[in-house]
Amino acid sequence: MAEISTTREPSSPPSGPPAAKKARLDDPPKVDVQGDAAPPPGNAKPPKKSKKQKFKDLPEACSSEDVLWQEIKDILGAEYVDTAVKEGTVRKSPFEQRQELEVEVVAMSSSGTALATSSSASRPWVVVVPFCVPGETARVRVYNNSRLHSVADLIEVITPNPTIRDDSLVECKYFGTCGGCQYQMLSYEKQLELKRDVVVKAYTKFSDIPSSSMPPIESTMPSPLQYNYRTKITPHFNAPNKTQRSNPDNPQNDTDKPSWFNIGFNRVGTQKVIDIEDCPISTPVIRAALPAVRANAIANLYTYKKGVSLILRDSLPLSTTNADIAENGEPKHICVTNHRGRVRERVGPNLFEYPASSFFQNNNCVMPSLVSYVRERIFDSAPSDTPTPTHLVDTYCGAGLFAISLASSFKIVAGIELSVESIQAASINAKLNSLPPFPRPVGTSKDNVNRMITFQPGDATQIFSVVSKFPASETVVVIDPPRKGCDEPFIEQLVGFGAQTVVYVSCNVHTQARDVGMILRRDVGGKDGKAKGKYVLESVRGFDLFPQTAHVESVAVLRLVEGQTEGMDVDSAV
Ligand SMILES: C[S@@+](CC[C@H](N)C(=O)[O-])C[C@H]1O[C@@H](n2cnc3c(N)ncnc32)[C@H](O)[C@@H]1O
Incomplete structure (x- = not known):
């Protein structure tokens, strides 16, 4: 697996949706409002938490942090964890930010990361690292310390576990960098087995x-x-900042796109967007439409005052004509790229239509x-x-x-x-x-209703x-x-x-x-x-x-x- 170069800020949070809600491409242009967050009154700082209060902050029940917390308890033992909570030492990490260390993977988490321990730790401690499997040793770099665990980037797998890992299965060139997929190096049977384990746990x-x-x-x-299945993707990008805006070079397509302008998904473990030109888990019609959608965003990049979340949704044509019918007799799919557009899908014998921006299974x-x-x-x-x-x-x-x-x-x-x-x-x-x-409309015959x-x-x-x-x-x-x-x-x-x-x-x-x-x-x-x-x-x-x-x-x-x-x-x- 390629080395993952980390350009993260020291305290990058784990992956998740972009912090600020992004505008949609078809939203009317909005004027950037500056300074609308109310400053704290005077110079008042928020009151400091007492030590007791601070360490009481266990994760919210049933949240994703709580799921990880339970998994950490399984590895470290409930007694050790309970004592650390009581003593207020759950955040006393044996590792520094950006410290490199060797870890041994002992389990998989329910979110698809590996849970590891390290013999270099001065106390029982878990290290969470992506793209590894149990039985492997890996070199990692810590970027965040939390309750009885550190979160780290993978630098390299030192000893792969060939009974679980098969890197030849990976189909996406962004795998290992993009935060979207966790399991491409696993056989499909193994993926299904891991998902069953998550349900059991x-x-x-x-x-x-x-x-x-x-x-x-x-x-x-x-x-x-197992690939080409995803009927909706939402690549996003940030608006150019002041410096970038001061020197517009009017790019027209991907080749003259400024290197700082990334359209894609979040880098694993961060909220930093990485540039994604293709997503092999998406349906063919989405993959075919992505270059034009990107080119349009690139050509207009200096018009964006806020970050934007694009949408690409696989759809049947809303009104089918002969020209829409592919050779196999099925209507040719189209890609809907307007948030206000409508999407049509067939599930078994039934047709479903819905607004592109609303929920439907993907x-x-x-x-x-x-x-x-x-x-x-x-x-x-x-x-x-x-x-x-x-x-x-x-x-x-x-x-x-x-x-x-x-x-x-x-x-x-x-x-x-x-x-x-x-x-x-x-x-x-x-x-x-x-x-x-x-209720049945008045006058409708009972027979056909x-x-x-x-x-x-x-x-x-x-x-x-x-x-x-x-x-x-x-x-x-x-x-x-x-x-x-x-x-x-x-x-x-x-x-x-x-x-x-x-x-x-x-x-x-x-x-x-x-x-x-x-x-x-x-x-x-x-x-x-x-x-x-x-x-x-x-x-x-x-x-x-x-x-x-x-x-x-x-x-x-x-x-x-x-x-x-x-x-x-x-x-x-x-
Ligand atoms: C996981 S989706 C399921 C939708 C649908 N069953 C399907 O499979 O396409 C959950 C839905 O619940 C809706 N929802 C969220 N909170 C709700 C609430 N308090 N009452 C009713 N619907 C709610 C959302 O708008 C969303 O459409």
Whole structure:
């Protein structure tokens, strides 16, 4: 692997979204407002934290820092960690900033970095380093010290582990520098295995579900494509600074682009943009469109007063003509580069349209397996003594992916979503797929209306008053919240409603595990106010929506077991 040259500032934070919200390319030009941050009154400095306060700052529960913290505890031992917390020594690093050292990798973290230890450390301490695997030794350079761990750049792998690493698999020239992918040096089987491990660890650490109540975690569902799959990318760039602006040289294309102007993604472990001319995990239509999108940004570079986040989304043509049909009979895909444009996708037999700037899953090729799996779990594995589900409630429904894809299996479907533009898209999608609205419009014949669908904007919790008349024993609730998961009022209402089946889809298995644990611990209320039963966790399976990265989508299926109101040991119930 090539040496990673680090040009970072000493205290670069770990990778994440750019600090300042970037403007979008098609936003109207805005005048730069200078100095709008209020200065502190007088010369007052923020009060210093006392030593006790300072070291109490454990990571927020279930945050990505907390996930790493639990993994560090596993390596260093809970007793050692608890003592260090009590004594206020968790930040006493044995290493200096920019210190180079040799480390031995002992585990993988849930975010795809390697967790290592070093014999040169004067106390038990973990070093987090990218692009390495267990069993390897590596030379690294520390750039950040935190709670019982340092974060480091990889300089070189000294002893590779050939049973896990195969560098010949790497397909991207930016791999090892770009923060987007973590796993290109691993076989696909290994990537799937690691993702399953993440799901197992998440439920072990964050759900509080006793092992006797946990179903075996299923193998990760693979993505049919492991490259060329990503249907959306958002390369970004910073606006030129004052000095750069004072000497414009009017570049026209990539060849005369000033070297300081980078359009791409964040360098691993930093918020510094690196120049990216191609992204092999993106779909062919996005890869083909990227040079022209870059050239346009380069030609206009001195007009930008703020950083910009570009968008490239793979889409079917909105109105298909013969010229749009490729030789195989499928419409030719196009690339939508306007944030205000519309995108169209097919998932199985259904079409979905949505605004380019709104949420839709970013790997189209695995969507049919995801939707089929959800349908199979709802119907095929339902206990034989429960009624066939007839009603579907899709919470956090976005543009209606689950509501519309599953509608053919239900009589009535209701969806809710906070984003007004997504919910408008969902209603349009219901029409696009010939699903009649609910309640049935006056005068429509009963014969041709056996499926009815409604979408409403609002907080997910509000849906339970809308569907209060749905027969709970014949209802399925799909939950697909953002990374932070559901809030307590939602869980309260969900359990109060008491649907027969709950399918929880999540891009953050840690908050999913936390929420599922909360649901399982509560009694499900009956109409008489007495407890009716409890949910049991029937299955959990990861889906690989993002090959070459550490991300894993997780689907958990919960069933209500009536009459069970004690404990959580459900071995006999499932
Ligand atoms: C992970 S996306 C899932 C969307 C959809 N199920 C899909 O697969 O395309 C989560 C969605 O929840 C929406 N959302 C966020 N907070 C919400 C809330 N409190 N109530 C309802 N929807 C919310 C977001 O706008 C986003 O569309």
